[in-house]
Amino acid sequence: MRRRGLYISLVLVAGICVAAWVGPGRGSVAGPTPYKVAYPAYFGNRVNLREDNPLTEEGVRLGRFLFYDKRLSRNGAVSCASCHQQALAFTDGRRFSVGFDSVLTRRSSMSLANLLWVRHFFWDGRALGLEAQAMVPLTEAHEMGQRMDSLVPKLTRTGFYGPLFAAAFGSPEVTQDGIVRALAQFERTLVSADAPYDRYIRDEYTMTPAEMRGLKLFFGRAVCGNCHGGPKTFDETYHNNGLDKGNFRDSGRFDVTGLDYDRGRFRVVTLRNIALTAPYMHDGRFKTLEEVVDHYSDHIEPSETLSPTLKDLANAPARMGLTKGEKGDIVAFLRTLTDTGFVRDKRFSDPFVGQQARRGEALAGPR
């Protein structure tokens, strides 16, 4: 008993110490406000937050403006949101995206949902962290084509960003580092966790019989869940999913590692909102979910690096031979991953829209 009393008083002292230490700092310097990302416990806490870029309300706000600002491209033609449109779960509905100069990208635009749990970015995982990722499309010759040393003065001249940078990072100076940090902060807040499937997990939604049969197939006999398992529906692994018979037009992960067994391997992506993110695969070769399920059921191609998950016991490409009904059930389940709240969430939408309505074109020129 006495021991417990001592323990409690120690905790109290510790609590007071923390309060005393935090108190004056917060009172005297109005720093940015920490941003708390809400997500369900069943997503787990293996989040990829960076100590040197903590999420703050002000940083996320700045990042949101930058994400939707076409001035970030060389000629003002495209913003991040051009290829990552909220209504399409931050994809663009095309096989390949159109850069500022109308040249097409090499791979299909990726959905931006639940990136907080991702460590390796792009289809080949070449960027370690969202900060490093953001630099690539910004500066890529045929994406936004923007030299960072000219972007900084360009954004400084707008006069619009100084106060936003000051609020987020303590100085009105527009910096390259601040741009990518803020973009990364905004992207980390894009959590999609309120699809019918989530409500099913939370016991708030009853799956239809077809959706339920699809769920059982997905996590069972059709082995989709081997790579797209768990409530987040992805495992951050690389697989060759049997799209081609060797001689890959796109070597995928091999381009990053130079190791032969990585030829034709691509990162397993989330299936959240998958009904909104057509076309599918790194090269957007499949127009519909039905085509995707057909591929996994009947058309896996052999190659030396084909994922073991997609081979049968004789090491040949698996032929699941799902019936038409079973394929339909899986597609029905995939549609329960559509989070309509996520694609309409005002926190993720174009912040310039309201501003322009209120202020006309006074917003520091065209963007």
Next chain:
Amino acid sequence: MKKILGLLAAVVICCSATAQGGAAYSVKVSGEVVTPLTLTAADIIAMPRTNATAKDRHGEMHSFSGVAIADILNKAGVTTGKQLKGENLAKYLLVTCADNYKVVFSLAELDSSFTDRVVVLADQMEGKPLPAGMGPFRLIVPGEKKPARNCMQVVGIAVKFAKD
């Protein structure tokens, strides 16, 4: 016939790796080590050999050979044996495979002062290089009901502290 084909495939892959300039496979040993290592096939074949067996997907038993993980840890200067006590018991091994699959062991699970089980980093099956898709390096964890930690194409072994 299948074995011969498998061997041929392995040879073809090895040759194509050099022909097309594919990088050399290796296993990086990092983290809470005195000496970080990058072990190539030549380094591993030169270390003391250990055997282990494991069932394949058909339930058929196969013999593997390679290097005891414990030997690799000793070579890298990890706190094994008499040093494996106190806070060192809060250390774990994070094994990463080429496809980014990861499995964990506590150091005690791999230490001969705790267990007789020898976990092996295998580079040969039935006396031949591991077949494509499995190798060049994989783990064999004897006596486990599920083969999930017998992971393939190992690229990294990191010793870490559980810091909580």
